[in-house]
Amino acid sequence: MTVHEDYVKLVKKFDKSWRVVHENRVPFLKEVIGWLDNPDEQLKIIHIGGTNGKGSTGEMINEVLLAQGYHVGHFASPAVYTSREQISFDDEMITEAEFIKYFKQIYKVVQAHGKGIKDISSFEWWTLVALVSFAEKNADFVVLEVGLGGEQDATNLISSAMLDIFTKISYDHQAILGDKLEGIAKIKAGIIKPGATVISYNGQDVAVKRILKEATETAGAKWYDGKSPVITTFKASPEGTVLKVDGNTDVFLGLAGQYQVLNLNTAIQAVHALRDLGVEISSDAVRNGLKNAKLPGRMEYNAAQNILRDAAHNPDGIRGLVASLAAWKLPFKPTVVLGILRDKNYLSMLEDLLPQVSRVIAVTPANPGRALTADELAAQILELNNTVEVAIADDPTAAITLARQIRENSQTMIVVTGSFYTLRAVKGIKF
Structure with a gap:
């Protein structure tokens, strides 16, 4: 049997259901990651929640960090053309052979604790493989995007984050998250970790922003209140957008779409916050990273x-x-x-x-x-x-x-x- 056949056979066995409605999922996954010696604890994680814009914001941050020369793990969902898009390291998508390797490594430990393949859902398996692979590859940073919701999402198994970023929070998955915006915001705010710096989308609903601020204080995190980036659009086209960002002219954003300017604002806030935390990021890295930003299936x-x-x-x-x-x-x-x-x-x-x-x-x-x-x-x-x-x-x-x-x-x-x-x-x- 070929590697591809092995891979296809394996992922077909996964339980495709979302388990975010089960309150015991994150505690269980924390237990599982503990069996694996907590690989998340050796990672500097940038956790991104919200409704729309997680992928774009995550990709911009990922590319800026790569342009600075850091090794970056990126976990993003949903995938568009292949599930392997969810896990990339230094912009290289995980191979089928790598996925099988890391899965077997994790599954051996899971079996030793009396659990089977169906005890962990498909998205949970992908999350675990991402974190274990990023730790083994010694990622300098990890950009980790929430799958669905927040508090009960599989990515919330992590114990800490450098940044907790919230893109625009609006209505989606109402059957799971409810049809009240404030209720959705509270669920998404559940990812905020003690000691993290919390960043919010610039156009956030007033009530949503208040909930995020309250959750930040309750969690013992820090609300980012630095100067908002100044962004001017010069030319928009299907290929991308020419911008001026904080005085830097002729910045080209490879992600097309008018709304990307607001996502860019969030990403630049993240860059400023990382600099405040002592992370070296040059203006050239910002320029080159934004030019390289691309997403399959998004504009x-x-x-x-x-x-x-x-x-x-x-x-x-x-x-x-x-x-x-x-x-x-x-x-x-x-x-x-x-x-x-x-x-x-x-x-x-x-x-x-x-x-x-x-x-x-x-x-x-x-x-x-x-x-x-x-x-x-x-x-x-x-x-x-x-x-x-x-x-x-x-x-x-x-x-x-x-x-x-x-x-x-x-x-x-x-x-x-x-x-x-x-x-x-x-x-x-x-x-």
Whole structure:
């Protein structure tokens, strides 16, 4: 059996359910990490929670630290095209062979304590493998992004953090986190650790910010109240944004999207806070790191094909996508390949998106249990806006065929969006 076959066979055995609703999960995982001699305790961790922007903020910080010459472990979710995207070290994604190695190393200890593979969920296994691998590779820093929620998230097994960063906190996963913003904020604030420096997104809701500040004081952490970065946008395009940051001109941010400027504000606050803690980070490292920042499936633009892939999967994400499309002043309204999960607030997403597009090709995301079918999506679109052209694609290949036909008659941008599962559905199919 090949390494790839071994890897596929292994990950298929994982329990894919989220266990964040179980109050005993984090205490159990703390016990497990203790069996492994607490590798997290030798790591300098930058823990990032929030709703939207965790991936972008984490990637900016990761790239700035790498540009300074540090060795950095980065744990990010959800993955878009392959689960291995979740774990990278010095920008190299974990290999299948490495994952198997670290899994076996951990599983041997887990079995010795009477537990089996199903006693730990898939996301929990990935978290454990990340921390063990980063410790073994002697990472100088670890950028650790929360998966879902905060207090009961698997990443909250860590005992300490240098920085606890909060990106914008808004509504998402209401079935798990509840439908009250303040309640969601309290759950997310549960990651705050004693002694950590706490940083918040600059445009945070007033009530959310108050909750974060109260949680910071209760935990014995320190609220970062340094000077807010001064950021000016000069030119925005699908390839990225030219900016002035704290007096540094001609800074190019490789992550496209108007909303990335607010995420950049959070990342620069983190840079200032790290400097305050004695971490050397030069202006050149900031400039080079931001230029190198890229994320699969997040405002991922292919200029040769004029295709944008963006896994905007909730109302906030769609609003950010729409704002970016407007800022780019495109010559034609885009054609959108769209697939949405039924447990999202898809009516709100459609209300924001439809006025900004010329046509929609409805697809069914690659998640049969949660997907809004292409037929259902098309019906909702026609009910909300009968001026938008709608087509239904039975499968991803059909969606691409339709998009190609549209391409023959105009230079319209094609946008693939609505869910990470939508991006996975069209992965590898050429436009």
